[in-house]
Amino acid sequence: MPMSVNTSAARLTLASPADVLAAVPYLVGFHPSASLIVLGIVQNQVQLAARWNLPLPSQALLPLEPALTRERIEEVILIGYGDGPQVTPAIDQAGQLAARLGVQVGEALRCHGGRYWSYVCDLAQCCPPEGTPYDPATSRVAAEATVHGMVALPDRAALEGTLSPLTGPVRLSMRNATATAVAAVRSRFAKAADPDRFAREFVTQGLVRVRAALAVHAAGGRLDDAEAARLGLDLAVIRVRDEAWTLMDDSHAGLWRDLTRRLEPPFVPAVASLLAMSSWRTGDSVLAVIALERALAIDPSYSMANLLMHALQNLLAPTLLADRLPTPADLERTMGIPRASWLLPLFPLLDDPPDIPAPRTPAL
Known part of the structure; x- marks a missing residue:
């Protein structure tokens, strides 16, 4: 043969x-x-x-x-x-x-x-x-x-381990950075006189941060904890997450893998789903499934993860979905001007962020 x-x-x-x-x-x-x-x-x-x-x-x-x-x-x-x-x-x-x-x-x-x-x-x-x-x-x-x-x-367990949450000092640092980012956004929103204007600013800045993160990764760099935590909040908003989806190419898996391991659990479904899409595009369906399992274990109703899992379980080729993705310009045209309702997926994370302690005050 x-x-x-x-x-x-x-x-x-x-x-x-x-x-x-x-x-x-x-x-x-x-x-x-x-x-x-x-x-x-x-x-x-x-x-x-x-x-x-x-x-x-x-x-x-x-x-x-x-x-x-x-x-x-x-x-x-x-x-x-x-x-x-x-x-x-x-x-x-x-x-x-x-x-x-x-x-x-x-x-x-x-x-x-x-x-x-x-x-x-x-x-x-x-x-x-x-x-x-x-x-x-x-x-x-x-x-x-x-x-x-x-x-x-x-074995498969070893492959799953490559996406397991980072622990030790890295985890403590990310928890502190996440708590700081959550507190800052919560404070800004509480002071906002116009929720729709706040949403426009949030989404605009989030789109900039997505592109900046991709550029840092492409240059061989790595987001620091504060940047990673803030991007996690941005990607909780579907318009921002979908910007990353439409910009997807075969080199992005490393960024999404890093964030899948570093972000606090409530913020993982978006980046794990982006990792799944990136892995699937390059033919690594097993890693894609493992990433989706992580996303769905945290949020069983997360729509992007469920969509991709259905595609993988039915052995669909990634080109069938990739060819139907809109461009960033398409998203802007069809979704229109950001409004406060776009931030609804973010609000539960701001109101009661699970397992995220308040920022620590440095010891003197």
């Missing part, structure tokens, strides 16, 4: 089942276990990489059929991680679905205990009954992927 597979990050030459198994952790971001992986190939390009937990929940593969059709997948590679009773039904189900659509199953593998078995080859000389040993860590493919900056963490 020699083939050269393009990914969003690199071209990986896969000449054997062992090469495929070495590539999978870099395609999904971690070394899977108890999983079904489906790779959809179009002209030697990985167009689709999807993962399900095993055993498969009922109807779990329903989104796969329209995805294979929509993406015009020519060939699939199926990989199951686990013992035979767990993996074989899932492989059969995915293989039958592909056959029904006329999609070739290029390879179907089961991996367990450092060995693999092929469901499409029964030749003892290349696929013995006891399985074929393999070691992804020593593979040429792993070396190629690493050179191109691709990363495979030990």
